[in-house]
Amino acid sequence: MTHTFFKYQGTGNDFVFIDNRKELFNKNNTKLIAHLCNRRFGIGADGLILLENDEDADFKMVYFNADGNESTMCGNGGRCIVAFANKLNIFKNKTTFNAIDGLHEATIDNGFVKLKMKDVDDVEVFKDYVFLNTGSPHHVTLVENIKEYNVKNEGAKIRYGAPYNKVGTNVNFVKQIDSETFSVRTYERGVEDETLSCGTGVTAVALAMHTLEKTNTEVVTLNVEGGTLKVSFEKTEKGYKNIWLQGPATLVFKGEIEW
Numbered sequence: 001m002t003h004t005f006f007k008y009q010g011t012g013n014d015f016v017f018i019d020n021r022k023e024l025f026n027k028n029n030t031k032l033i034a035h036l037c038n039r040r041f042g043i044g045a046d047g048l049i050l051l052e053n054d055e056d057a058d059f060k061m062v063y064f065n066a067d068g069n070e071s072t073m074c075g076n077g078g079r080c081i082v083a084f085a086n087k088l089n090i091f092k093n094k095t096t097f098n099a100i101d102g103l104h105e106a107t108i109d110n111g112f113v114k115l116k117m118k119d120v121d122d123v124e125v126f127k128d129y130v131f132l133n134t135g136s137p138h139h140v141t142l143v144e145n146i147k148e149y150n151v152k153n154e155g156a157k158i159r160y161g162a163p164y165n166k167v168g169t170n171v172n173f174v175k176q177i178d179s180e181t182f183s184v185r186t187y188e189r190g191v192e193d194e195t196l197s198c199g200t201g202v203t204a205v206a207l208a209m210h211t212l213e214k215t216n217t218e219v220v221t222l223n224v225e226g227g228t229l230k231v232s233f234e235k236t237e238k239g240y241k242n243i244w245l246q247g248p249a250t251l252v253f254k255g256e257i258e259w
C-alpha cells in the first residue's frame with residue numbers, strides 16, 4: 001500500500017513525519033520505523049514522528065529514534081512538528097501540543113519556530129561533566145579540540161558506560177566561543193552516531209554553561225554542525241524555567257512510499 005510522508009529538518013536534524021490523525025500507523029512496528037529512517041534502504045532520517053489528535057491540545061507528537069524505538073522528547077523534532085502542523089492548517093501562529101514530557105507552547109513566524117521546553121529543576125555538576133534532563137537525558141562536557149573530536153567513538157563510550165549503561169544518554173561536546181556563544185557536537189542515543197544538531201542537547205548545554213558560570217547571559221547562541229540555535233531561559237531557585245528553544249524548521253520534501 002502507498003503511504004504519504006513528509007520530511008523536515010531543523011538545523012540538519014532530520015525527521016520523517018506521518019499524519020496519524022486517523023490512527024492507521026502501527027506504532028509497534030519497530031522494524032518498519034527503522035527501515036523508513038534508514039538512509040540507504042528507506043527515506044533516511046534521525047527519527048520518525050507521528051502527528052496525532054490530542055484531547056487537551058492542538059495535536060500530539062509521538063517520537064521514535066532512527067533505531068525504531070519510541071523515545072523521550074526531541075527538541076528539533078518538536079520545532080519541526082510545529083512547522084508540519086502549521087502546514088496542515090491545524091493552527092496559524094501560536095499553538096500548544098502534547099508530547100511525552102507534557103504540554104509545549106510554540107510559535108511560528110516565516111519558518112522560524114520558538115518552542116517552550118519543560119522546566120529543569122535538577123542540574124547535576126560533576127568534576128568533568130554536567131548531567132541534566134531537558135526532556136531527554138544529556139551529558140555535557142567541555143572539550144578544546146571540538147573540530148577534530150571523534151564524537152562517534154568518544155560519545156559511544158560515555159553513552160554505553162557507567163553510570164548510564166543500558167538506558168544510555170545523549171552526549172554533548174562543547175567549546176566556548178565567547179561570553180554568550182558555544183559550539184556543540186552531539187552523539188545521539190537511538191541514532192547511535194553524531195547528528196548535525198540536537199534541540200534538547202543545545203538546551204542542556206545552555207543551562208549547563210550558565211550553571212558553570214561560563215556565561216551569565218540568559219540568551220545563549222549555540223553553533224551546531226547544521227546551523228545556529230538560540231536558547232533563552234530564566235534562573236529559578238532550584239533550576240531553570242521559561243526555557244525557549246529557537247531556530248528554523250524546514251520542509252525538505254513530501255513523498256509516497258510503499259509498505
Ligand SMILES: N[C@@H](CCC[C@H](N)C(=O)O)C(=O)O
Binds near residue numbers: 072136137170197
Ligand atoms: N534529536 C533530539 C533528541 C532525540 C531524543 C534522543 N535521541 C534520545 O533518545 O534521548 C532533539 O533534537 O532533542
